[in-house]
Every structure is written in structure tokens, then in C-alpha cells.
Amino acid sequence: MAATQVLRSEWTKIRSVASTVWTLSLAAVLTIALGVLISILSRNEFKNMSVKEQMGFDPTFISFAGMSLGQLAMIVFGVLVVSNEYSTGMIRTSLAAVPQRGTFLFSKIAVATLLAFVVGLATSFIAFFLGQAMLGSYKAQIGDPGVLRAVIGGGLYMTLIAVFSMGVASMLRSPMLSLGILMPFFFLISNILGAVSATKKIGRFLPDQAGSKIMQVVPPVGDDTPYGPWGGLLIMVIWVVVALFFGYLLLKKRDA
């Protein structure tokens, strides 16, 4: 069984369902639109900010503000790509055709990851340029130190969120269960842990908080995060690898 055959088949699968188009375009639209909105608001608010806030003003990061919402659509994309197989029962047909379960899972994830990366990267660049256009005189240039890294990092962040969801979904199989855990986790729990000072030190090692460090160019004043932008991304990658590893292990062991 050549892996290229499985890859081609997975590409047919992913492009032939409506949920792919819906979730990915929703992720792009939400991220860009909310980023533009927040950028406009920030430009108008800048004069009223304290000096400390003005010092830590990060125009690049502001234009990615929409990602907190856009990532939820990415999670839905990642979960559906994997759990569709289970909720429809197609998994039996697929695994009967590809008895090498590792090849099957990783081909599926590879295709979906590539697609998520293309969409994520495009979204990140559009969100940056539109956001900067709204920020007017406070804007950052793509050539400024660290800015290009942050913009590409935005695409990587969205991709990794999707891949993490794929790993979780291949562990849990049910789309409802996977979304029911991932959505509140990324939308609420992670934010709450990050906002309360007692849990802040733990919260910053969660995948989304660590990973979003890559999109920062100007660190907030008094920032004591023990890792840099690439270190944060590495922490996120470790989360993703662990989720994928257990997803693979369970798929290999379980009866389909």
C-alpha cells in the first residue's frame, strides 16, 4: 500500500465534503474580521492608554486578535476530519482498505494539516495587512524585526490547533465528545487559568497560550514568561505530538 495512494484518497475525501469548506472559511473570516475590528478600536483608543500600555503596544499581535475566535472553527475542522469516519461508520471500510492503520491515520492527518496550514498562513497574512492598514500611524511593517516570524507563526499556530484537535478526536472518536472538551477548554478554561495570578504559571504551559507567544513582537511590560517565541511553539508542538501519539496508539489497539 503506497502512502501516495492513501494521500490521494484522503484528499478526495476532504475536498468532497461541505464541512471542510465551511469550517475553514469560517476560521479565515472570523480571524480576519475580528482582527480588523479590534485594530480599528485600538487605533482610536491609543491616545487614552497609559504610558505603560503604550510601551507594550504590539500592533502585530493586535491584528491577530481574531484568532481567539477563528481557532474555534479550526478546532471544528480538525475534529470533523477525523471523527467523520467514526460517526458515519466509514472507518470500517477505510481500515478494511488500508489495514496499515498508522499509514491511514497519518495520511489523513497530513492532508488535513497541509490544508489547514495553507488556509492558516493566508489568513494570517491577510489579517496582518488588513489590521495594519486599520491601525494607521501606529502600524508595524512586515520588515520590522520579528514581524515576519510572527505572521508566519500565526499560520503555524492555527495549523497546530487543528492538528491537536485531530489527535484528540482520534482518541475520543465521537465528534460531540471531542468538541465538548476542546471548545470550552480553549475558549474558557485556558483563558481563566491565564487570567488568575495563582494559576497563571500553569496556564502558560497550555498549548494555546504557549503557542500564541510566537505571534508577539513586543512583549508586554513586566512579562516574565520563561520561554521565547520559538520555545512557546515547541511547547505547543509537544502537546500536539503527545495527542497524535495516543490517538495512533488507541487506533492501532482498538477494534474498529
Add this chain to the structure above:
Amino acid sequence: MIEAVGLTKRYGAKTAVYNLSFQVRPGTVTGFLGPNGSGKSTTMRMILGLDQPTTGQVTIGGYPYRKLSNAPRQVGALLDAKAVHGGRHARNHLLCLAQLSGIPARRVDEVLGVVGLQDVAKKRSKGFSLGMGQRLGIAAALLGDPQVLLFDEPVNGLDPEGILWVRNLMKQLASEGRTVFVSSHLMSEMALTAEHLIVIGRGQLLADMSVRDFISHNSADFARVRTPATEPQQREKLTAALTEAGGQVLPEQDGALRVMGLPLPRISDLAHGADVRLWELSPHQASLEEAYMRMTQGAVDYRSTADQRAGLQQQLPPGVMPQQQFPAPGQGQPDWYAPPPPQPQGAQPYAPPQPAPGGPNPYAAPPQQPPTAPAAPAAPAPADLNKPEDPR
């Protein structure tokens, strides 16, 4: 050729399949029968390497499924007609399966034509009826032009034309030298399609033989004899004469006699000798359904009970006697399947299997052993009606 050796599958405490050994040979359609929950689908999944057997193994052409090179080109399967992403249209569903095994897209259009779905190829399978879903599933199984085909309940939901088509397709595939393994609940359909049968009950092998042998081993052919209804003494006279000649005579509900162990001309001669007129003398050939029911009546997990409708019946006005419902003779009578005739060897090879020596048998409860001498037919259903009413 599919070969299972000592196949056992446990899900926690429940044993779904126990010590199953059989062979499915090429060139014939092999039927796979068993009551609901008897382990048919579990066995099919183990053949396809989807479920790992607890012990034992099953091979296709000598290899376990997961070791086959390019399995979809060697084995095609229809497991569940509804296991399709409803938002994907039929052609794309088949296309992604074809690409998995390097089958050209041209072949997808071919099989769509074979199953008659070419006009709905670009329709989402969400809107498909069960019969159309079955056709799509059969198309997927045929995709790789495999030598071994498995079908789990392929005719469910098909119209009569579709059933005929599936029957001819199975026979044609088998006549091309392929191995065809089909499970079904439709006995009349199996009798027409399959040449060989594998019957399981509660996860254990009950029979592995040709359809003809299965019917003759598990059913008693008998003659129905009717004497003039106006003269009951003639009936007794004939019963005595037939019993004396070595026949087994059972009275039937509608006054006829069921005679076993005597050929039809002999019954006629005996009646003539006893000076008894006959209104009917007809041979009765058992059907596959009858033979199957007789064999599996002890191995059925899900049995329906009579609907008591407690508390749902209307109160009758005082003074009115409830109308007793007597079943019309010969109608609505629960069939009673007499035990198979005693085997000449003395052994009963097709009785519920004996515990394997050495290994613990999960079904330690004594199997319902059919009595050797036929008792008077007792309809099973009335026994339930005699139970005391629920005190509620």
C-alpha cells in the same frame, strides 16, 4: 478461500464468538446464517482484520487480512450500507475507495453502472434509500474486482427486482470461481442463492454443510393424510394401521394426520387395506426456513413474547362475556418444529455442540436437547398466556 481456526472473540464478559472453525471455498456461494446477536457480523469483522480475535485466527488465501498485500484488490466487502458520509456524493465515495488501492477512476463509473446508480452518481448519499445504499455498498465491494467477496445482509431494503439482481450477481461471481460469503436472515432467499451453509448460534458453529444436506438432516419430510371429517372412527382406524406398519402419526390441528416414516404409496395401500377413504394425501417437503428454525430454536437470544396489553384493554360493559378468540384451524398457529429424525449412526452431529474437551465452555447451560421420541405437538405460545396476571 477463507479459513477460520478456533476463532474466539470476547468483549469483556460477553463471548461473541466461541471456537469457530470453518472454511469458505471458492466457486460456490456460501450462506452465513444465525439468529440476531449470534456473532455473524463480529465474525465478518474479524475476517477483515477490523477486530482482533481473542484467540484463534482467520486467514484469506492463507494470510491474515492485515498481511495481505493490497487487500482491496483481493477482498471486497459490504458490511454496513449506511456507513457512508451522507454529504459526499456516490461517485466521490467510490473514488476515494478506488484511489486507496490504485484503481483507476474509470472503474468507478463501471461499477456505478453495474449496480444501476449511474443516474444518481453526483447525488449526495444522504438522500439515498436503504436499497440504494445497499447498491452503493455492493459497488464498493466490486471495485477491486476481488477474488473473495463478503456481504453482510446485502438484500436488506432492496426491491424484488434488486433481490433478483443480487441473487444472480452472487451466483455469477461464484461461477467465475470467486469465494462468495453472504449473511442473510431471509431463508427463502438463501435457499435460492447459496449452495453451502454455515450456521452459527450464540457464537458457535451449528452446521457446515450443503443446503440440501442441511434441509434433509434437520427436517423430517412427512405426508399429510386427511380422512373424511364426517367419520372420525376412520381416522382412528387409519392411525392404528399406520402405526402398526411402523409409521409415526401425529394429529394436526385441523384434523389431518401427519405421517412420518412411510412413503406415500405405502400409506395409500395401508389405507386401502384398512378400508379407509382418503380426502387428502400430500407430500410435505421441508423448507430451509423450517430446517433452520428447528436447528436454532435452542440458540435464539432475542425471542418475542406475547403482547399482554395489560391495562390497555377496554373494560367490557357488565354482563357481556369477553369473546374468546380461538385461532382458526391452521391459521396463525405458531409452528412447532418437530425434532429431526433419529440419525442412523445414533449420534446427532447437528445437535447443539458439545463442550470442547479441555476448554471451558462459556455456555455451560445444558442445550435444549430435542427429545428423541416425538411428543404430541405443544404450541409454545399459550404457555405464556397461562401465567398469572401481573399484580400491578
